[in-house]
Amino acid sequence: MxxxxxxxxxxxxxxxxxxxxxxxxxxxxxxxxxxxxxxxxxxxxxxxxxxxxxxxxxxxxxxxxxxxxxxxxxxxxxxxxxxxxxxxxxxxxxxxxxxxxxxxxxxxxxxxxxxxxxxxxxxDMGVRVAHQLVSPNLLDYIELSKNYTIAELVVSRRISGLTLKELDPRAKYGCSIVAINKTDDVIIAPTAEDVLHEKDVMVVIGTKEQIDTFESRAI
Ligand code: ATP
Ligand code: ATP
Ligand code: CA
Known part of the structure; x- marks a missing residue:
């Protein structure tokens, strides 16, 4: 910087x-x-x-x-x-x-x-807080364009221990996980065998609708 x-x-x-x-x-x-x-x-x-x-x-x-x-x-x-x-x-x-x-x-x-x-x-803060209230697992988001968003989603206990292949976000919801932030390190460009743990933060890219659906149904 x-x-x-x-x-x-x-x-x-x-x-x-x-x-x-x-x-x-x-x-x-x-x-x-x-x-x-x-x-x-x-x-x-x-x-x-x-x-x-x-x-x-x-x-x-x-x-x-x-x-x-x-x-x-x-x-x-x-x-x-x-x-x-x-x-x-x-x-x-x-x-x-x-x-x-x-x-x-x-x-x-x-x-x-x-x-x-x-x-x-x-x-802006009003809009941001509204999104966070509606989606409890959403920490933050950036609108890349009119269609695409990057969001930070917290891994819930419900899906803790699953691999990306088991959760299947890309195939099921069209969302790609570009990074997983763990307490002690960050996995960049995770692959099918990487495992999610409760409280990890997933950095997800997709359309707003894809991310909403992923957040409400899968996490
Ligand atoms: P905030 O919502 O950020 O708390 P505020 O609503 O309390 O701000 P504003 O009237 O928006 O206050 O002004 C913010 C600050 O700008 C104040 O501390 C005020 O003294 C200062 N300020 C206003 N006019 C001038 C000026 N002409 N030159 C320097 N400072 C100014
Ligand atoms: P894809 O073309 O979607 O990558 P694939 O057949 O190449 O699928 P793998 O890369 O083995 O399969 O991954 C299996 C599944 O795991 C994918 O379909 C996808 O849903 C999920 N997956 C793997 N990596 C990611 C990732 N980084 N983000 C989201 N989902 C992933
Ligand atoms: Ca003010």
């Missing part, structure tokens, strides 16, 4: 969690908020923190924000400030600008400004 310099603007719940995780992953993070209390809370957790108004061009310039690889606008509720900060970051020439959007309209404006990636944390 490349070492990246991030600027995170807005240290609310989303911005502070994001910036802490980036720091823990070993990256350099500058946290900016106009609220001194928020900045104090984060000052010993991030590489640099500063009390500043991100809608002020001179301030962003003097902080050298344009030298950062990526800037994240984590201001949500104040849509005007979010848009202004995003415009300034793009104008200053920050390579990648990511912004949190609250509504579709907000997202549309951010898109027009040229924001590289727009995220809807609450909406």
């Amino acid at each position: 490349a070492f990246i310099q991030y600027a995170v603007i807005g240290l609310g719940r989303f911005g502070s969690s994001l910036s802490q995780e980036l720091t823990q992953l070993g990256h350099e993070v500058l946290g900016i908020d106009r609220d001194e209390e928020k900045v104090d809370e984060m000052s010993d957790k991030l590489t640099h923190t500063v009390v500043a108004d991100a809608t002020d061009e001179e301030v962003l310039r003097s902080l050298g924000v344009r030298n950062f690889d990526c800037a994240v606008v984590a201001i949500g509720d104040n849509i005007q400030a979010s848009i202004m900060a995003a415009i300034l970051l793009k104008e200053l020439g920050v390579k990648t600008v990511v912004a949190k959007a609250l509504t579709d309209q907000h997202a549309k404006v951010l898109e027009k400004i040229g924001v590289d990636r727009i995220i809807f944390p609450e909406r």
